[in-house]
Amino acid sequence: MVISDRFIISKSLFYANAVAMKIKAVLFDMGETLIQYDYDSPGEVFQRILASLGISRSLPEIENAFLNAQKEARDLDLHSSFGRIECEEYWRKWDSLVLRHLGMANDEELAGIVQSKWFDFVGCRPYPEVMEVLSRLKGIG
Numbered sequence: 001m002v003i004s005d006r007f008i009i010s011k012s013l014f015y016a017n018a019v020a021m022k023i024k025a026v027l028f029d030m031g032e033t034l035i036q037y038d039y040d041s042p043g044e045v046f047q048r049i050l051a052s053l054g055i056s057r058s059l060p061e062i063e064n065a066f067l068n069a070q071k072e073a074r075d076l077d078l079h080s081s082f083g084r085i086e087c088e089e090y091w092r093k094w095d096s097l098v099l100r101h102l103g104m105a106n107d108e109e110l111a112g113i114v115q116s117k118w119f120d121f122v123g124c125r126p127y128p129e130v131m132e133v134l135s136r137l138k139g140i141g
Contacts, residue, residue, distance in 0.1 A: 026137055034130050038123030042066065046098065048121045049114050057102055065101035072097055091115045 028034050039045050043062040050057055057065075073079060073094065082090055096111035104110065 031124075035124045035126050038125070045118065045122050046095075046114065049117045052117070052121070053110075053113065061102060062098070065098050068101040069094065069097035072101070088112075088115060091118070 031037070041059075041063065043059055043066055046066075047057060047059055047062050050062075078090075078093060078097075081093075092108065092111045092115045095114040096106060096108060099111055099114070100106055
């Protein structure tokens with residue numbers, strides 16, 4: 001059974017598993033699975049947030065800071081804490097690294113503000129077929 005290009009459910013696999021066990025939940029990753037973003041890079045969103053706070057940085061500066069933050073996060077093994085600490089805390093630490101690589105002091109308050117404003121500036125919407133897929137899955141039981 002193909003529900004859409006993005007969501008494919010094999011009818012035989014579904015029924016074989018359904019007979020063996022009752023499916024209690026179906027989990028989806030949200031980003032780029034259920035929702036699509038209205039930006040070309042995370043740096044653009046970061047730039048918009050900073051601009052809303054009166055802080056001006058060029059997109060190349062921010063993208064360079066992202067690259068340097070990625071290297072530092074790898075050295076600090078920050079990525080291994082993803083899912084083990086609160087989501088907001090993880091992204092606040094990430095934003096703090098980016099801000100430091102933009103030449104700003106290690107400002108946890110500003111990092112928290114950037115993190116809290118992310119979805120206000122990211123611009124996202126569900127893919128066109130998502131509501132139908134979720135409705136059909138709900139109907140299956």
